[in-house]
Amino acid sequence: MTSKKNHPSVQQFKDFVKKHPKLIQEVRKGNKDWQEVFEDWYLLGENDMIWQQYKDEQSNETKEKDETSKADFMNQLFTAVKKMDMNTVNHHLTNVSSTISTLQGLFDQFGSKGSGQNSSTSSQHPFSFRKD
Template structure:
């Protein structure tokens, strides 16, 4: 089995991506795709300022995990501070009612056997109309 050889420019681009792994993260996050990145790399070259944000030495490219967590916690705390508890309670109550209604519809369409048993006197009746007993 012969291995396909890539065009030299594609091999160079792969080496460039290996040197700058933040480019892979951009593609995985869906912000761009490989085709666009390759075309930009091919037209602009490796030394263009477009690639500065992806270089390893650049500390301002993206916040570290600790900074990202702190920022997220600040956003959550800000949302909690601005929250109206009465309004939140009303939303939770209406959501609970909606879920109860949906659950009731599902049970109705399923023909839940528990709902038939809980109707009272039918639960006490035997399954068959004739009971045969041994003497």
């Protein structure tokens, strides 16, 4: 199948509309039609003052709030790392490591008993046949 390629100006207009989502709302409300918007965009250009009212200001505010909250989180994280006593952290890591080693030893001990019995029984008689 052949794909229909848009004229470059149409693609630029689509990108422009994505940057100005309130234009979509105006067209859907019936206040404007796409032809009128396209002609204004083509004649006035993308940087005209008429388009400022159609920019999505909420998304910019939301982005700024997200960036601020990320910066606050990073500051809190760095502050918490600075306040940590490395000797205490090392002590806790050593305790966790020894606990894990003990658990692994227990699993190996109990696991080898169970698997040893199963493997010895299964290797002697893998199939149960009876003589007639």
